[in-house]
Amino acid sequence: MRQLTVLLVEDNPRDVRLTQRAFKQAGLPHDLRVVRDGDEALAYLHREGAYKESETAPRPDVILLDLNLPRMGGHELLRAVKQDNRLRQVPIIVLTTSERPDDVRLAYDAGANAYLLKPVEFSRFTEVIGQLGKFWLETVELPPEG
Amino acid sequence: MVRDDQAWQTTTAQFYGQLYACVWQNLEPFLGASTTYELLSLSGQALHEAYPFLARLQWSTVGLDSTSLAQAIATEERAHVEAGCEQLLQYVQGLTQEIGGVLFAQRLHVATEQLRLAFEPAFSRPAAPEEVERLATPVQPQEAALPLFQSMGQQAILLYRRLQEQRAATAQAQAALQKVQRTPPSPSEMPQPLVVPADLARSEAFYHSLFDLSPDGVIVADINGTIVQANPRAAEILEFDSPQELIGSNVIELYVHPEDRAVLLEQIAQHPRLEGRRGDFRTRRGKAIIVTASSRLIDYEGQPCLLSVFRDITERARLQQEMQDFAYSASHDLQAPLRTFEGYARWLLEDYGNVLDSTGRQLCEEIIDDALHMKKLLDGLLEYSRIGRLHTQAVAVDVRKVLDRVLHDLQLEIADTGAIVHVPESLPTVLYPEVRLTQIFSNLLSNALKFMAPGKRPEITLGYTEHERYYRFTVSDNGIGIAPEHFGRIFEIFKRLHTREEYPGTGAGLTIVKKIVESHGGQIGVESVPSEGSTFWFTIPKTEAPSCAS
Numbered sequence: 001m002r003q004l005t006v007l008l009v010e011d012n013p014r015d016v017r018l019t020q021r022a023f024k025q026a027g028l029p030h031d032l033r034v035v036r037d038g039d040e041a042l043a044y045l046h047r048e049g050a051y052k053e054s055e056t057a058p059r060p061d062v063i064l065l066d067l068n069l070p071r072m073g074g075h076e077l078l079r080a081v082k083q084d085n086r087l088r089q090v091p092i093i094v095l096t097t098s099e100r101p102d103d104v105r106l107a108y109d110a111g112a113n114a115y116l117l118k119p120v121e122f123s124r125f126t127e128v129i130g131q132l133g134k135f136w137l138e139t140v141e142l143p144p145e146g
Numbered sequence: 147m148v149r150d151d152q153a154w155q156t157t158t159a160q161f162y163g164q165l166y167a168c169v170w171q172n173l174e175p176f177l178g179a180s181t182t183y184e185l186l187s188l189s190g191q192a193l194h195e196a197y198p199f200l201a202r203l204q205w206s207t208v209g210l211d212s213t214s215l216a217q218a219i220a221t222e223e224r225a226h227v228e229a230g231c232e233q234l235l236q237y238v239q240g241l242t243q244e245i246g247g248v249l250f251a252q253r254l255h256v257a258t259e260q261l262r263l264a265f266e267p268a269f270s271r272p273a274a275p276e277e278v279e280r281l282a283t284p285v286q287p288q289e290a291a292l293p294l295f296q297s298m299g300q301q302a303i304l305l306y307r308r309l310q311e312q313r314a315a316t317a318q319a320q321a322a323l324q325k326v327q328r329t330p331p332s333p334s335e336m337p338q339p340l341v342v343p344a345d346l347a348r349s350e351a352f353y354h355s356l357f358d359l360s361p362d363g364v365i366v367a368d369i370n371g372t373i374v375q376a377n378p379r380a381a382e383i384l385e386f387d388s389p390q391e392l393i394g395s396n397v398i399e400l401y402v403h404p405e406d407r408a409v410l411l412e413q414i415a416q417h418p419r420l421e422g423r424r425g426d427f428r429t430r431r432g433k434a435i436i437v438t439a440s441s442r443l444i445d446y447e448g449q450p451c452l453l454s455v456f457r458d459i460t461e462r463a464r465l466q467q468e469m470q471d472f473a474y475s476a477s478h479d480l481q482a483p484l485r486t487f488e489g490y491a492r493w494l495l496e497d498y499g500n501v502l503d504s505t506g507r508q509l510c511e512e513i514i515d516d517a518l519h520m521k522k523l524l525d526g527l528l529e530y531s532r533i534g535r536l537h538t539q540a541v542a543v544d545v546r547k548v549l550d551r552v553l554h555d556l557q558l559e560i561a562d563t564g565a566i567v568h569v570p571e572s573l574p575t576v577l578y579p580e581v582r583l584t585q586i587f588s589n590l591l592s593n594a595l596k597f598m599a600p601g602k603r604p605e606i607t608l609g610y611t612e613h614e615r616y617y618r619f620t621v622s623d624n625g626i627g628i629a630p631e632h633f634g635r636i637f638e639i640f641k642r643l644h645t646r647e648e649y650p651g652t653g654a655g656l657t658i659v660k661k662i663v664e665s666h667g668g669q670i671g672v673e674s675v676p677s678e679g680s681t682f683w684f685t686i687p688k689t690e691a692p693s694c695a696s
Contacts, residue, residue, distance in 0.1 A: 014485075014489075014490075018485065018486070018489040021489075068478070068479075096478075097481040097482060098474065099477070100471075100474040100478070118481075118485060120481060120485050120488055120517065120518065122485075122488055122489040122493075125489070
């Protein structure tokens with residue numbers, strides 16, 4: 001069975017844990033890779049540094065992006081990916097606690113494919129992850145490899 | 147000319163004595179004694195030539211000396227005296243309007259007309275009763291406005307004096323000119339007929355002074371954007387050295403987004419008056435500023451021009467933006483740990499519930515409970531900071547539709563409590579942002595449902611009354627009520643009168659309602675008897691109040 005390869009860009013280790021658990025509880029076949037900031041995300045996507053080998057950095061089906069990141073921020077990474085001809089096809093889903101209208105607008109302007117708010121309640125977070133995983137795994141046709 | 151018998155003089159002196167006393171009593175509390183004195187004696191002076199007896203009236207800082215009135219008219223003819231006295235009243239009325247505005251003048255007019263009616267029978271004018279009836283007593287100027295009135299009064303008197311000097315000088319110059327030219331005087335050079343005060347004060351000099359003194363920038367620009375007139379404040383705001391320097395330059399160069407000018411022209415073609423529009427400008431020295439402007443299309447020296455009055459709100463906008471950013475980041479950053487609390491406590495319960503005893507599990511439940519409560523507090527804070535800042539368009543809203551929706555959303559609570567809700571047969575349509583009105587009713591109604599008295603069937607009555615300038619809505623319940631000493635406290639953010647166990651909630655609801663009501667020019671309050679019930683009331687102005695710049 002096909003699995004969804006997800007690149008999670010998230011600096012908060014506790015949020016990473018909760019997201020991993022949510023994916024597990026949602027019960028979808030997945031391969032969740034985690035990077036801690038924008039620079040690491042670009043290194044991963046360009047297979048540079050620690051991510052030279054394709055096994056350590058499988059091309060993600062979707063990127064889950066937190067906006068509030070140290071160093072290269074979420075908006076910046078979003079723009080960098082969407083302006084890169086080789087990477088722009090990868091859907092980016094912003095997953096954040098920020099309800100700031102400017103953040104929402106900027107994210108869509110830069111080419112985000114969806115903007116999701118992280119609920120505080122874990123059971124609802126699991127629901128969101130479940131819906132999201134199901135949608136990208138089963139409902140949509142993803143861009144072909146290569 | 148046969149003189150009437152002496153009786154008319156007594157009556158006339160009595161009547162006008164009372165009338166001017168009434169004028170005095172109406173003006174003095176607002177303008178102060180010295181300005182009132184100046185206003186009355188100046189008015190008299192202006193009419194001296196036509197009615198010399200007015201010069202014999204003695205005014206002091208406590209009003210008219212009534213014996214001077216009796217003496218002044220002793221040798222005059224009745225028609226002449228009455229005409230003079232009426233002219234004086236009109237003159238005062240006109241100046242009053244210039245100083246205090248139409249409402250203030252109307253207030254005086256109502257008072258004098260009432261006096262006229264009360265003074266049987268000689269001085270009642272045929273049309274007066276209906277007129278007085280028609281003019282409902284205007285609102286009293288607020289205490290706080292008194293210093294403003296007084297200073298405006300002083301300014302107006304000052305301007306008036308200058309104007310008179312100027313007129314005298316002009317008249318002299320014209321007379322000299324006539325002599326030189328030896329041509330018959332044109333109608334405009336004829337001796338001026340009796341000067342009507344309103345016209346006088348409205349004259350160019352008066353408005354020119356207003357223009358120069360205005361704390362707001364004023365600019366007149368033609369359709370192409372060329373500035374044809376500007377006041378000192380406009381130059382100051384836009385960082386030009388003088389208005390002269392500003393005149394001749396093009397207003398489009400000052401726009402941050404030049405296309406905004408075209409949009410403005412398009413809109414003004416549809417609505418000749420635009421109020422409170424926000425715009426981004428760049429000063430001559432390159433500083434970015436934000437202004438709020440009101441514009442209208444005028445005829446300026448024969449060509450259509452745009453008159454704009456504007457105020458620099460850069461600092462205010464910056465503070466608002468800062469406040470908004472603060473609220474969003476606070477809400478955002480504080481939520482991250484909450485997610486951990488809730489998620490981890492839930493995790494403990496799910497995966498380690500069997501190794502915890504009942505107290506351990508209870509503690510986890512309470513962490514979850516508090517984390518979710520704090521999320522609600524943050525939402526309340528964020529909502530509170532949003533009101534009056536985000537663009538919420540006032541539209542014509544049918545209050546019934548709003549109530550129907552709110553009651554529909556609350557149908558579960560209504561069914562659970564078995565509450566009876568009375569909604570009035572007719573409800574008005576108001577000018578308000580629909581989402582805000584929904585918030586108000588939703589909050590007040592859910593409070594009424596929440597704070598019900600145990601063992602009593604909740605009964606909620608909605609009502610409204612229409613007033614001249616506003617609608618007043620009420621939401622009454624038969625719940626637990628509020629002690630009077632807490633009336634103020636319940637509107638403060640996060641202030642609660644009960645524990646969360648007794649009545650759930652964050653304590654933000656009424657604060658939000660109050661802020662909404664007040665930011666739309668209304669008032670809110672509560673009347674309550676403990677253990678009998680509460681009535682919350684709020685008002686909505688009939689015309690849209692100037693909304694907060696956002």
